[in-house]
Amino acid sequence: MEDIELIPDEEEEAVEEEGANRTFIILVAALGGLLALGICAFVVWAVLLAPRMRQTLEAQNQAIQATNTAVAVAVAETATAAAQPTATHTPAPTDTPTSTPTRTPTPVPPPATSTSTPATVEPTATRQPSKPGGEGVPGTGVGALGAGVLAVGLLILLVVVRRVRRTV
Numbered sequence: 001m002e003d004i005e006l007i008p009d010e011e012e013e014a015v016e017e018e019g020a021n022r023t024f025i026i027l028v029a030a031l032g033g034l035l036a037l038g039i040c041a042f043v044v045w046a047v048l049l050a051p052r053m054r055q056t057l058e059a060q061n062q063a064i065q066a067t068n069t070a071v072a073v074a075v076a077e078t079a080t081a082a083a084q085p086t087a088t089h090t091p092a093p094t095d096t097p098t099s100t101p102t103r104t105p106t107p108v109p110p111p112a113t114s115t116s117t118p119a120t121v122e123p124t125a126t127r128q129p130s131k132p133g134g135e136g137v138p139g140t141g142v143g144a145l146g147a148g149v150l151a152v153g154l155l156i157l158l159v160v161v162r163r164v165r166r167t168v
Contacts, residue, residue: 089107142150 092104141147
């Protein structure tokens, strides 16, 4: 009766469980390292890259503002020059009853205008804000229906993986 074992060998089960635990610990360590790497990347972005991006955006805004000001000044100068009346030469009347000599008026020269032409300015694209009224953010995601389908799909995947894991 010594050949029949009533108690299963506990050492074999312990070795199998320890192997599964080792795999789990390795995976947790890998995910922890990935999380730490992501946090480090975010900190580098926030400290080094975000201020540069902000400065670049401010420089672009200043360039656009300067261009807009130059265009407005050029338009104002053009409108002012066009609104100035020009002097016309009026000839002296020829049918005068008296013999006294008349002075002929001297022509008034036109007002001096700037001879420089404004520089050609290329229009720059500006961002248009989204319209209020519940349209949401257009073209940036999967939408409410897509998010619902993804959530249901992930739940189904979770249930299937749990069942497969229990059978193995």
